[in-house]
Amino acid sequence: MDLSYIALLMPSLLRGLGQTLWLFALTLIFSLPLGLVFTLGSISKIPPLRWLSRLYIWVFRGTPLMLQLFFIYYGLPFLGVAFDRTTSAVVTFVLNYAAYFAEIYRAGIQSIDRGQHEAAKTLGFTPWQTMRLIILPQTISRVIPPVCNETITLVKDTALVTAIGVGELLKAAEGAVNRDMDITAYILVALIYLALTFVLTVVYERLEKRFSRHQKKEA
């Protein structure tokens, strides 16, 4: 492998990486909390809220992410809402990932022992206080592994946005490979994706440890 060729590729790959990370970060920042909104909706005692949340989750988990990209970028303009390519990509990813996170949170919340709800109730907690002060804090450590899993999928899913013409890491490599008839760029992006997922794994391991301090037994 030729080092000077790699040096030549790097600027465009790094630009692609920047776009990928930008999409990744925005998606996480908005979808993590939005997911919780749909979780609370889907377990709400108010039927219309529950139905709407569950319908939402069903639609966004039940159709391909690529199709959702097409709908939002090519379809919404017919309804008078037009986003540029990047905004369309971010909106689609946020909506899609919020649905997945919502289900992860729901499973976490429902795995908490019923005795916790009962104890809180006998101490005078309202259902919302119970959720906020007792149930959600315990849910965090349980949902970190599945959220981590989903986040790693997100890193790789970002490659889909080329379908609506948004530049990103894989697209940058593809350009170089086609131009130079050399797969070095593919190898480089593979390494970059691996580095990203490695960093994520480490970060989540730390978080998991931090949030499950209380589960440690004394020796």
Added chain:
Amino acid sequence: MAILTVENLTKRYGGFEALKGVSLSMDRGETVAIIGSSGSGKSTLLRCINTLERVSGGRIEIDGEVLVDTINGQVKYPPEKELRRICMKTSMVFQQFNLFPHLTCLENITIAPIKILGQNRADAIAKADRLLRLVGMESKADSFPSMLSGGQQQRVAIARALAVDPQLMLFDEPTSALDPELTAEVISVIAKLAQQDMTMLIVTHEMEFARTVADRVLFFEDGEIIAGGTAAEFFENQQNERIRRFLNGFQK
């Protein structure tokens, strides 16, 4: 004045009648033990008193306030907020402790006083310290529940239940999940509360505990109270053959 009055309480789960018209009354400062076979409705009674279960019929009054009443066959509860206020006159200790695992012992005890009763932090902590000493757990204030034995967890759970200043403590088989040694330490804490004239309604399978700590004993069978009396009469001079057999089953 009675702190608790239960009249003709019924509870059905589908076709199963867990409580078939239970009536009882408790005075302030009394310790009442409820004994009887598993599945006889003892725990259900406690859970109806603090609305973990909704009754199918009957009337419950706590400290002179109506928790639930049945008028012309219609069960009537006050609005949610009012109901919560009345229920907070009671507090419960569970068989499985149900401490909050993400909080330290101290935080388990202070969370309700601070977040629910709106007490200031310093007062709540001072009080929690007192309660921890009462249950002999002051050295574990900053430990998490997972670091404690079952008996220690239950003692902290008792402190937590006391922290909201209940007028009536409900104990739902507080020692059933504990081995004999740990049972003893929990029982001695409850006995201490009895001496301080805490009002307590205790579901238990510990006959010796019922005999020594309770002022009165109620015997449950098939969703009904079929006998009751002072602890002395009940254990020493039991006329009912069925109950004698039940009690003998425990002697060993």
